[in-house]
Amino acid sequence: MALEINTLLGLTPGVWLLAALAAIFAGISKGGFGSGAAFAGASMLAIALTPGQALGIMLPVLMLIDLATLRPYWRQWSWPDARLLVLGGMPGVALGAALYQVADADALRLLIGAICLLFVGWQLWGRLGTARRVRGEIPAWGGAVAGLVAGFTSFVSHAGGPPAAIYLLSRGLTKTEYQATTVLLFWMVNIAKAVPYGFLGIFTTQTLLIDIVLAPFALLGAWLGVIAHRAVPERAFFALTYVLLTATGAKLIWDALV
Numbered sequence: 001m002a003l004e005i006n007t008l009l010g011l012t013p014g015v016w017l018l019a020a021l022a023a024i025f026a027g028i029s030k031g032g033f034g035s036g037a038a039f040a041g042a043s044m045l046a047i048a049l050t051p052g053q054a055l056g057i058m059l060p061v062l063m064l065i066d067l068a069t070l071r072p073y074w075r076q077w078s079w080p081d082a083r084l085l086v087l088g089g090m091p092g093v094a095l096g097a098a099l100y101q102v103a104d105a106d107a108l109r110l111l112i113g114a115i116c117l118l119f120v121g122w123q124l125w126g127r128l129g130t131a132r133r134v135r136g137e138i139p140a141w142g143g144a145v146a147g148l149v150a151g152f153t154s155f156v157s158h159a160g161g162p163p164a165a166i167y168l169l170s171r172g173l174t175k176t177e178y179q180a181t182t183v184l185l186f187w188m189v190n191i192a193k194a195v196p197y198g199f200l201g202i203f204t205t206q207t208l209l210i211d212i213v214l215a216p217f218a219l220l221g222a223w224l225g226v227i228a229h230r231a232v233p234e235r236a237f238f239a240l241t242y243v244l245l246t247a248t249g250a251k252l253i254w255d256a257l258v
Contacts, residue, residue, distance in 0.1 A: 010206065015048045016213075023061050023214045027221020030065045031072075032229035033237075033244055034165055034182045040248065042158045043255060056207035058158055059190060059197055061218045064211075066187040068222040073180035078173055082184045084140060085147035085164055089189045092151020097196035103156050110256035116162045116249025120242050138170040150185075155193050159252065160186065165245055175237040179229055 011019070022041035029040075041061070045054035096103070138146070146167035154160025164185060168178050197203055232240065 011210070018044055018048055019057065019210065019214055020217045022058070023217035024221035024224070026058065026062060027065045027068075027218050027223075028225040028228065029161075029244070030062065030183070030186070031069045031222035031225020032179065032227075032232075033225065033240060034161065034168070034179055040251060043251065052202055053204075053207060055158065056197065056202040056204060057210050057214070059193060059202075060208065060211040061214055062158065062186070063190045063194065064215055064218050065222045066183065066190055068219055069183050069226060070187060072226045073176065073183050075180075076176050077180035077184045078168075078171065078177050081143065081168060081171055081173070082181045084143040085150065085167065085181075085185050086188050088144040088147020089151030089154070089160070089185065090192055092148040092153075093155050093189060093192045093196070094151075095148075096152045096155025096193075097200070099152075100156055100196075100200060106256040110253055113249040113252030113254075113256065115166065116245050116252070120246050120249070124242075138167050143167045147185075151189055151192075154186070154189050155196075159248075160189060162245060162248055162252075169238075169242075169245075175229070175232075 022044040025044070026041035042054045042058040045057060049057070146163045149163040150160035153163060161182070164182060168181060171178075173181065229237070
């Protein structure tokens, strides 16, 4: 049966394993740690598939994870922050749809990765007491810009998590408020992305059939992520979030340069 599926969908066992791991990783990241590293699932798939195929496969996977994690975090989000990011994110999605075919993916990766690393360095500099605290909360206009960037980068590479994280980490939210806000934000953003993805031909019969096979792995990852979120203390949660943001920033820069 496995051989028949592989033959039907044109994927080797190695690519199936990679896709399953990508779905589980995305589920854990989105289900427990604020979506910051979930984009790496598409990057993993892009190793063996074309970027368009990777995007087309991962969006339904991400939407399924969004749906599965809405209930555990229902109404625990910061609605003012979520609303601001969504209002910025929708024009970002439209901009991504308009520029998808001409956007330089490597330039975007390099820019987002650099911003991630600079933000983490800025936060650590202040926390270690080596500089006077000047950071505070990012103003509302900064949240709208973060939402715009998140919507755009989410459309072209599923990398909307880091720009949103930079804004939300400045807001002093609890770990669950932070997590729930990202769940709500990307549930809305990913729904908005689905229609233009269809018109642009990013979804195909092949990618949708692959998604059916990957659905259990995505749900497993989401379940593991929710459990991990509840088990990790708040201080450790935010420390891990910064680690993930650093790792994703470095990975984006590496992908852009290599």
